[in-house]
Amino acid sequence: MTRSARLLLLGTRLAAARWRLAWRRRHGPAGILLGGAGALLAWILLVAGALAFTAVGTTLVAVLARRGDGDLAIAVAGTVADAAAILSVLAVAAAEETHRGIPPRPLLLLPVRAGDRLLAETISLLLAEPLAAVAWPAALVLVLGAGQVAPRAALLLALPAAGLLIFLASLGLAVRRILLAGGRHRPVTAVLATGIVFAAPAAWLLGGWREAANLLRLEGGPWTPGWWIRHACREALAGRGTALLPGGILLLVSFGLLVLAARADERPGPAPPHARGRPPRALPLAAAWWAARPVVAQWTGNGAAALLVLLAAHVLARQGFPWPTLPRAAGALAGLILASAPAPLLANLLGAGGRGPLGLLLAGARPGRLLARLAAAAACPAIILVPVAAAVAAWLLPGTGAGLVLAAVAVGALGLGAGAGFLLSVAWPVRLDPDLPGVSLWPAGPGRWIMVAVQGLALAPFLRGPATAGSLLSVAGGCIAVLAGWHLARRMLRGRVLEVTESLLT
């Protein structure tokens, strides 16, 4: 067994041990039984989801191979992709423990190379989340099956499948960390700003902004994962390079979700000040948070990357480059890059949303605390589930208004969540540490521009329209860029390994 595989197993064993200890500590030996029931439920959901996904993937392959008409299979695959997203969120919510990785200190004395750890942590990130386990079978069957029909289709579907996989994994990671971030309270300004970010898609759902968003809208229905998959399948079977677009979009959104997950601090917050016999401290100035270095760095980096994209598009357009969609696509790409910048704010709001129903088990004696926890417990699943349900309903029941009603409920739930977060932050304010947001997932130095290049390459086929050569070039270029980024990361890691070791020791 390789050291990476051993590290993977070690991570799993650590996660299981942490879960066992946490439940025993909170609820005694009986807690292990209670936790076991939750874990069993999560596991059943996981297996059921994985089996359903595999079945749909197999159906898709069979239909594509024998009938040559994939419409039905594509529709079913898209529906199950959405259903799996909901199913997996439930699975994540039912399981308490999160993926925390392997504490590195003991490894400092073992003959483990940095590359082994990097590989193991990356793989475990993808494997440890139930959503990823749901997505694996479908993603694999989708690509392998389509390859039986037409190798070119398989190539075009590879990116959407990878996008779906990473999307689901990152969604699971984000949701789980958000659930565990209960009790963390953030400044009001951050909560409000995040509310605006959340309200934007809801407002789009309610109408009015739909026309403005049509530049990327290629067919009806909300942009659920299933929509992207259906679109990718149709485009691939039609032989159009735009099949790569959904994958690129999914990857971009996934990246934002990963940043969100990384920012959502899962460490338990300090005890409430009054529990320590001290009066609550005043709320910290929101301005201090905005001025914090990691936040400024995040906005600066994303802003610079977006500007670079716009500048490049402008220069190309001025020189008469024959791509009529270039300005729109560049604008969309810049917007997406900027959109990933407020991820810390999203984490703040959702962190204030409480840890969901499980938090009730830990509620203290004070009525106000219990009330706040009840509100948070109600709001947290609603924030996540209602918009998803609204999107699915709007797609399943076009014209009935059900989607609009649910979207309105979603906005209400958002308000409730923000209100609960506000209550919590007033009741138990916590002084913010400027370094708390954690390490940015943006690579440093040249890696940052490589990431932008990868994003650009993912969208390149969209700019070219039906262009097989462009698609192939895009995939090849993307792979090269990813490999270059990986190589660079390894080099940086190798060069800094002693520095990192020292920081762990001192």
Add this chain to the structure above:
Amino acid sequence: MVRTGQEAVLEVRGLSRRFGAVLALDAIDLLVPRGAFFALVGPNGAGKTTTVRILSGLLGRHGGEVRLLGVDPSRDPVRVRELVGVVPDFLPLWEPLTARENLLEIAGLRGLPERETHRRIDDLAGALGLGDVLDQPVLQLSHGTRKKVSLAAAMLHAPPLLFLDEPFEGIDPVAARTIRHILASLRERGVTVLLTSHVLPLVETLATHLAILDHGRIAAAGPIEEVLAGRSLEEAFVAAVGEPTPAPDLSWYRPGTDR
């Protein structure tokens, strides 16, 4: 320090290390022959732990050369970790796992066969008196017991060289005696041990070689009989690092007089 015919397993020449403005190690030289029990003693802040960390590949150096069985720890730390067992000053264990699980994982990452691993764990648990706590999570164990588990982890792959940073710290006298016997038997098997400790009587009974470190410099070094020159280790230590400062008056210390 190394007599004719003896092979040095560890060579340190001009080793220096700074922490900001503080010079923690000032060009120290060490030669540790194969099979020696080398004790590194010195007052607090003398640089003992820094030395062990650099030799283990955990810290970089700012000057000098280090060769550990021919390997430079800063160039090939992974190889050094294969050759050395270390009991560091921090807890090198995964707290949620039991002691047995920790040892199994460490053995697995070192590439030991499973059956052999179980045999060694049982042997070490018996020798160190860990039998009753082997299946308890490490976070429930006392400091001294954790130290013993760390020692077992360091010995599991039977390394030719052991670095032990304060192995007797927090250990009860009975366990200390057990560890002393184990270390003595390792020395008889040709294992080279480099140890830092403040427990001078134990060092005196175990060590074949000695270096006294003071303010990042070697104050005295060599075979223990040469360094001691007929004195006790405590006397040699005080002679090397200087007399303790006279006890202050503390006339203000009268219990119950302050409100």
